[in-house]
Amino acid sequence: MLLSLFLKHNVLNFQIAHTLVYFKAGAHHTALPPPAASSTLQLNGTMSLTSILSADAIDSAIKDCQVPESFNHKKFFQLCGLSKKNPQEIRTVFGILDNDGSGFIEEDELKFFLQRFSSGARVLTDKETKTLLSAADDDGDGKIGAEEFQAMVLS
Numbered sequence: 001m002l003l004s005l006f007l008k009h010n011v012l013n014f015q016i017a018h019t020l021v022y023f024k025a026g027a028h029h030t031a032l033p034p035p036a037a038s039s040t041l042q043l044n045g046t047m048s049l050t051s052i053l054s055a056d057a058i059d060s061a062i063k064d065c066q067v068p069e070s071f072n073h074k075k076f077f078q079l080c081g082l083s084k085k086n087p088q089e090i091r092t093v094f095g096i097l098d099n100d101g102s103g104f105i106e107e108d109e110l111k112f113f114l115q116r117f118s119s120g121a122r123v124l125t126d127k128e129t130k131t132l133l134s135a136a137d138d139d140g141d142g143k144i145g146a147e148e149f150q151a152m153v154l155s
């Protein structure tokens with residue numbers, strides 16, 4: 001008798017919970033953006049570049065500048081596909097390159113620019129690092145801000 005009461009109680013609870021889940025699922029469907037969009041925002045900064053750029057495109061961009069002093073940022077951004085991405089995606093890539101989250105890509109982060117795209121890639125030479133910095137650093141503060149990065153990628 002007690003057992004059957006207990007079971008009945010649980011079945012009732014289950015039904016209530018089930019109804020709530022349905023209600024919530026319905027609300028989600030109309031009120032919230034698709035899950036993919038919100039998880040992209042949450043992962044901003046820690047996500048991998050391969051969620052924005054294809055691994056093949058990154059590969060060919062890295063291969064193209066394997067030889068020291070051969071790095072050309074315009075060619076690189078075209079080959080890896082970044083120059084065709086939307087402002088939000090370019091902003092996400094900026095966040096990944098800004099490894100310490102300072103809001104800027106500093107010279108010591110630029111040196112490892114290629115390795116952010118592919119961990120096995122070479123570091124940029126001092127000359128390449130300075131050329132890349134001056135290509136983007138419009139206000140001359142010695143580091144690349146998000147808007148400067150955007151302008152360089154789209155130039």
Ligand SMILES: [Ca+2]
Binds near residue numbers: 102106
């Ligand atoms: Ca930084």
Ligand SMILES: [Ca+2]
Binds near residue numbers: 138141143144145
């Ligand atoms: Ca700057």
